[in-house]
Amino acid sequence: MTSVGTVLQVIATTVGITVSLGGLVGLTIQIVRLRRSLQSQVYQGLIANSLKLDELMISNPKLRKYIYDGAPVPPDDMDESELEALIEFVVDVIDNFKAQEGSVPKQARPGWQAFADHVMEQPAVIQFMSKRGHWFSGTLN
Numbered sequence: 001m002t003s004v005g006t007v008l009q010v011i012a013t014t015v016g017i018t019v020s021l022g023g024l025v026g027l028t029i030q031i032v033r034l035r036r037s038l039q040s041q042v043y044q045g046l047i048a049n050s051l052k053l054d055e056l057m058i059s060n061p062k063l064r065k066y067i068y069d070g071a072p073v074p075p076d077d078m079d080e081s082e083l084e085a086l087i088e089f090v091v092d093v094i095d096n097f098k099a100q101e102g103s104v105p106k107q108a109r110p111g112w113q114a115f116a117d118h119v120m121e122q123p124a125v126i127q128f129m130s131k132r133g134h135w136f137s138g139t140l141n
Contacts, residue, residue, distance in 0.1 A: 049092075053093055063086050
């Protein structure tokens, strides 16, 4: 009878290990799917912000040169409220990218990083960040 008990114990242990391994495989599959879903959601958010930025640029073409073309900081007599609002939105988009960079699909990161680097080098953006950069502490400073 001892040998029957030993055989049953081995069978129970084997079944337990098999079930545990199956559970680990299932959990691994779920984690992979969850990561892909998270990446998709993060990227869709960035794309939505990018499209909104495109809309703002189309609505305010005279301001585009300050964001992308290195135009010098506008003269003091210019109403800067529109430009500052646009810069704030662009910097918010970049801040969003930097905060979630690890969840952005790898193939998309270089393009977003190039965009961020280019925009953050523009004189008007540099001036904005000198005044408001503390708002983005931890991601852009």
